[in-house]
Amino acid sequence: MTTYSLGAVSEPARSTSVFRTADVCVVGGGAAGVAAAIAASRTGAKVLLLEREGFLGGTLTSVSLGSICGLYAVTDTEVQQIVGGFCNEVIERLRSLDGLGETTRWLETASLPYDLFAMKVALDQLVQEAKVEVLFHAMVVGVAMKERELDAVLIETKEGRLAIRAKSFVDCSGDADLVNFAGAPCEISEGDLQFPTTMVRFGGVDTDSLARLSRPALRERLERAVADGYDLPRTAGGVFAERPGLAHLNITKVAVDGKSPNPFDLSVMSRAEIAGREQVCTYLKAFRKYVPGFESAFVMDTGAVIGIRESRRTVGSYVLTDKDVLEGARFDDAIGCCAWPMEDHAAGRATKWIWLPPGTYFQIPLRSLLLEGFDNLMVAGRCASATHGAQASIRVTAQCFAMGEAAGLTAATAAARGISVHHVPASDIQQVLENNGAFLGALQ
Numbered sequence: 001m002t003t004y005s006l007g008a009v010s011e012p013a014r015s016t017s018v019f020r021t022a023d024v025c026v027v028g029g030g031a032a033g034v035a036a037a038i039a040a041s042r043t044g045a046k047v048l049l050l051e052r053e054g055f056l057g058g059t060l061t062s063v064s065l066g067s068i069c070g071l072y073a074v075t076d077t078e079v080q081q082i083v084g085g086f087c088n089e090v091i092e093r094l095r096s097l098d099g100l101g102e103t104t105r106w107l108e109t110a111s112l113p114y115d116l117f118a119m120k121v122a123l124d125q126l127v128q129e130a131k132v133e134v135l136f137h138a139m140v141v142g143v144a145m146k147e148r149e150l151d152a153v154l155i156e157t158k159e160g161r162l163a164i165r166a167k168s169f170v171d172c173s174g175d176a177d178l179v180n181f182a183g184a185p186c187e188i189s190e191g192d193l194q195f196p197t198t199m200v201r202f203g204g205v206d207t208d209s210l211a212r213l214s215r216p217a218l219r220e221r222l223e224r225a226v227a228d229g230y231d232l233p234r235t236a237g238g239v240f241a242e243r244p245g246l247a248h249l250n251i252t253k254v255a256v257d258g259k260s261p262n263p264f265d266l267s268v269m270s271r272a273e274i275a276g277r278e279q280v281c282t283y284l285k286a287f288r289k290y291v292p293g294f295e296s297a298f299v300m301d302t303g304a305v306i307g308i309r310e311s312r313r314t315v316g317s318y319v320l321t322d323k324d325v326l327e328g329a330r331f332d333d334a335i336g337c338c339a340w341p342m343e344d345h346a347a348g349r350a351t352k353w354i355w356l357p358p359g360t361y362f363q364i365p366l367r368s369l370l371l372e373g374f375d376n377l378m379v380a381g382r383c384a385s386a387t388h389g390a391q392a393s394i395r396v397t398a399q400c401f402a403m404g405e406a407a408g409l410t411a412a413t414a415a416a417r418g419i420s421v422h423h424v425p426a427s428d429i430q431q432v433l434e435n436n437g438a439f440l441g442a443l444q
Contacts, residue, residue, distance in 0.1 A: 016154060016161050016162065016163045017162060017163065018152065018163045018164070018165055019155075019163060020048050020133070020135075020164050020165075021046075021165045021166065022046045022047060022048040022133075022164065022165070022166040022167075023040070023045035023046045023166065023167050023168065023412060023415040023416070024036075024037070024041075024045050024046070024047045024048070024166055024168045024169070024170065024408065024412050024415055025047075025048045025049075025153055025164050025166035025168070025169050025170070026040070026047065026048070026049045026169075026170045026172055027153065027169065027171050027173050027177065027178045028050070028051065028058060028171070028174060028177075028381070029049055029050070029051030029053070029055075029056040029057070029136075029172075030056075030058020030059055030060065030172060030381060030400065031057070031058060031059075031060060031381065031397050031401045031404060032058075032172040032380040032381030032382075032400040032401065032407070033051070033056075033058065033170070033172030033173075033381070033404060034056055034057075034123050034126065034127060035086045035087075035380075035401045035403075035408060036170045036380055036404040036405065036407045036408030036411070037049040037127060037130070037132045037134075037408060038086060038126060038130040038405075038408070039086060039404070039405045039406075039407075039409045039412070040170075040409065040411055041130040041131055041412075043409065043413065043416065044412075045416065047130075047132045047133070047408075047412075048132075048133050048164060048166065049127065049134045049135070050135050050138045050140065050153070050164070051134060051136050051137075052136075052139045052140075053136065053137075053304070054137060055120045055124075056120065056123035056124060056127065057120055057123055058174060059174070059382075060119050060397060061116060061119055061120050062303060062304045062305050063197075063303040063304075063307035064116055064199040064200075064201065064248070064301070064303035064304075065250075065307070065397065066114070066116075066199065066201075066238075066242065066248035066250065067101075067104070067111040067113045067114065067240070067248070068087075068091075068111060068112040068113075068114060068398055069111045069340060069396040070083060070338060070394075070397055070398030070399045071083050071087070071110070071111070071112055071398045072103070072109065072111075072339065073339035073356075073359050073361050074105070074108060074358065074359070076358065078359070079103060079105065080359070081439070082338075082339055082361050082439050082441070083336065083337065083338075083398040083399065083401065083402050083438075084436075084439045085401070085402065085405050085433055085436045085438035086401055086404075086405045087398055087401040087402065087405075089126065090119075090122060090123070091112070093122040093125060094115070094118050094119065094122050097115075097118040097122055098115075098118070099115035099117070099118020099122065100112070100113070100114055100115070100118075101113030101114065101242065104240060106238070106240075107215065107353065108341070108353075108358070109339075109340065109341065113240060113242060113248070115242065115243075135157075137157060137158065138155040138156075138157055139155060139156050140153055140154070140177050140178060140181070141154050141156045141161070141181075142181050143178065143181045143182050144163065145182065148373060148374060148375045149374070149375050149376045149377075150166075150178075150182055150374070150376055150377055151165060152164060152166075153166075153169065153178065166376075166415075167414075167415035168376045168377075168378070168411035168412065168415040168421065169377050169378070169411070170377075170380060170404075170407045170408060170411050171314075171377065171378070172379075172380050172404055172407075173381075173383065174308070174311070174381055175263065175264075175308075175311045175382075175383060176311070176313070176314050176379065176383035178377070178379075179312070179314050179377070179383070182374065184315075184371045184377070185314070185371075186312040186313060186314055186315060186383075187313045187315055188312050188313070189310065189313075189388045191259070192260075192346075193263075193309075193310050193311070194260065194309040194310040194344060194346065195255060195309070195345045195346070195347075196253075196254050196260070196261065196272065196276075196306045196308050196309060197250055197251070197252050197253060197254065197276075197306070197309075197345070198252045198254060198277060198279060198280055198302055198303060198306050199248070199249070199250055199252075199302060199307055200248075200252070200280045200283070200299060200302045200303075201242065201247065201299075201300045202246070202284070202287070202294065202297040202300060203245060203246055203297070203299075203300040204296040204298050205241070205245055205247040205294055205296075206245075206292075206293035206295075207243075207245060207246070207247060208293070209292045209293030210240075210293045210294075213239075213291070213292065213293070215236070218291065219236045221291050222235035222286060222291070223235050223349075224290055225286040225289065225290045226349070230282060230285070231282060232282065232286060232349070233252070233254075233279070233349060234251055234252065234253035234349050234350075234351075235349045235350070236349065236350045236351055237249065237250050237251035237252075237351075238250040239251065246300065247294075249283070252279040252280060252283065253279075254272050254275050254276045254279065254306060255275070256268050256271050256272050256275065263308050263311040264311070269306075272306055273306050276302070276306050277302060280299060280302055284297060284298070284299055309345055309382075309392075309395065310382070310388070310392070310395070311382075312383055313384075313385065313386055313388070314371065314384060316368050316369065316371050316372070316384070316385030317367040317368070317370040317371065317372055317385070317422070318331075318365050318368050318370075318385060319368070319385050319387060320364065320365070320384070320385060320386040320387065320390040320394065321386075321387050321390055322342065322387055322389035322390055324362055325338075325342060325356070325362050325389065325393050325394075326354065326356065327362070328356065328357075328360045328361060328362045329362045330362075330363050330441070330442065331363050331364075331365035331367075332426070333365045333366040333367055333426035333430075334363035334364065334365060334366075334430070334440050334441060335364060335365070335405075335406035335426075335430065335433060336363070336364045336399060336402030336403060336406065336438070336439075336440065337361045337362070337363055337364070337402075337439055337440065337441045338361055338364060338393055338394050338396075338398075338399045339356055339359075339360065339361040339362075340393050340394070340398075340399070341353045341354055341355045341393060342354040342389050342390070343392050343393070343396075344389070344392050363440070363441055364384075364402065364403060366406060366410065366426045366429060367385075368384050368385040368386065369384055369385070369403060369406065369410070370421060370422055374421075375414075375420035375421060375422065376411075376414065376415075376420070376421060377421070378407045378410060378421055379407070380400070380403040380404045380406070380407035381395075381400045381403060381404060382395045382400065402438065405433065405436070406429055409429050409432055409433070410424050410429055413428065413429070
């Protein structure tokens, strides 16, 4: 924690009221957290899901991500879905809400567009049907420990500070907040963090013209804008039609003082949020002038918050490596698969892609969701145990759904049996996942 030079204020000692008790408490209502909470609740566990915003979805909805990545393994002739289970339920619910686009191929991969509001509604419906209690506007600020176990999570709310007790906890915060407060080991690649993006949706777009514009052609036009003096930090980005007249853009690259902002520095992140909106204004001008179909474009909205790609990474029982990703690793405790490339938003106007061989995938082990020395704490999602390069692959939505589902099942099973999460047989979890339609690939 940063130490400041303006003195300190002594706070009075206090005891904190226990607001709820549960079998499983999940921190973070993004893709991993919703999957974890629902999977745990379906075992019969009493589950509490804590979310700091006023809606579910995390990056999917607060950042306005726009498409589900990580679903597919792709060859020249085939697009194979390699993530199922709970993720399929979300897709089907989106389809019933008229909130799902068509699978879209681009570069050497494919993704599935969705409607932002439909995603919020779909996740609301799914957690309610599973009888998960959700507490919105709840920010985790600490933990209470009992030896190798978490006893309670401390949250700040408009009511003040409250405590949540549970038998098992799952950290799906994206930033490993719970893990960090518990004192479990984490890493952060200071100086090499991926740059964040302020997502934006443009209205007034001729989406027929956009459909005819290739990704290389878009980059050429934006490079022309840069040559003419437009300050565009990124010219290779994702632009696709959500609906007729509406385009989603993953195109900005936000730096503060020339480097990727530290997501845990309050003043730096405040500057980053402003800088992201300033970039949106610049891109709008450039798109209107240089990109066909955008002559009458306007900003419909931006994400509620800037899109963070990387912050803390947990150091778990197994650390997934770059080699695992690129060599298609197999594990006997596999709980999901991934074919997404190592997608590194580093310095420069291009994105660095390191692709897997066409049609191949690697497996994600259950051990990457476990923490040595902690009997009732798990992690899932962006902050799972992985190297910087491997995290650049597994951080995407479909894999977060898969990891969350496995973590929720494991946490609930441990709570029901009164055992450590480390002692839950991976084969038990795999059996339930496969019964729920998950794709685990060929086990080792």
